Amino acid sequence: MLQKYRFIVFTFFVCLAVIGLVYAKYHGIAKDAEQEQEAAAEQAALEDLSFVRGIQPDDHILGNPKAPIVFFVYSDFGCTYCKDYHKTMRLLTQVYGGDGKMAWVFRHLPYVQLHPEAPMYALASECVASELGNDAFWAYTNLLFENADPLNPLSASTLVELAASVGVNRQTFVTCMRSNELMDGVQEDFEEGMTAGAQGTPYTIVETPDGRFVYQGAQPYRVLAIALQDAVRAYGVNEIMSPDKSSSVGREYMNDFDAMFASTTASTSSSTPTPTPTPVTTPAPSSGAGSILDGIITD
Numbered sequence: 521m522l523q524k525y526r527f528i529v530f531t532f533f534v535c536l537a538v539i540g541l542v543y544a545k546y547h548g549i550a551k552d553a554e555q556e557q558e559a560a561a562e563q564a565a566l567e568d569l570s571f572v573r574g575i576q577p578d579d580h581i582l583g584n585p586k587a588p589i590v591f592f593v594y595s596d597f598g599c600t601y602c603k604d605y606h607k608t609m610r611l612l613t614q615v616y617g618g619d620g621k622m623a624w625v626f627r628h629l630p631y632v633q634l635h636p637e638a639p640m641y642a643l644a645s646e647c648v649a650s651e652l653g654n655d656a657f658w659a660y661t662n663l664l665f666e667n668a669d670p671l672n673p674l675s676a677s678t679l680v681e682l683a684a685s686v687g688v689n690r691q692t693f694v695t696c697m698r699s700n701e702l703m704d705g706v707q708e709d710f711e712e713g714m715t716a717g718a719q720g721t722p723y724t725i726v727e728t729p730d731g732r733f734v735y736q737g738a739q740p741y742r743v744l745a746i747a748l749q750d751a752v753r754a755y756g757v758n759e760i761m762s763p764d765k766s767s768s769v770g771r772e773y774m775n776d777f778d779a780m781f782a783s784t785t786a787s788t789s790s791s792t793p794t795p796t797p798t799p800v801t802t803p804a805p806s807s808g809a810g811s812i813l814d815g816i817i818t819d
Contacts, residue, residue, distance in 0.1 A: 569734070584622070599635065621748070645661055
């Protein structure tokens, strides 16, 4: 009799265990499926970049504004990765921008928590652009990246001197900075970049005839060049230039070589020491959302 009860109890617990395992398995599968659906929804939301503005009349653009491939780069003047990436984008635009294949649009994404001075740099660049236009903006942008140091922020007087060096009137620049009016545009860029899914700077949205995709962080030149060439081939924008065709970079090399040749020829004919030519250098390839004005005190 005791053995019979033991068998019944044993069977009962075995059944409970089986039921528990079955429940846990199917409950786990359902939970995993739910998590996958949520993750997919989040990813889809990140990839929905239709709200991101296309090229605007007041955008800062290098290259062909009507190019089929546009790089919208959200950048921070206080970011060392952005500094390297700026050189990469300059080289990419030199190679491909002159032939109308691409355009580079600069937008602001200053991280106040990491670089408290970055919003002031962004505002300074906008003040330069408001007075002298697109070319002056890019000249000033180059100077900011060349001189900015996160460990030794640029002073207000340095920002003024850099602006003056590209032709901006000092008093006009100071008045613009004090008014703070152009910060609204910087804020708009910042909010757009954060909403688009930026996890840091630089953040790049590439627009092609087939849609948009993103790059998080500073990408090396090779990655961007291959992506651009693939897009050109895929969408039949233009035939890739062969190596024997001229380009702006190639012409610069030829000019340097011509100068070297002329210098050498003149030196040989006059029997004087040949001056050392200047080496040819090429730029090396390389969070939470909130107001960018947090912690910034203005007049």
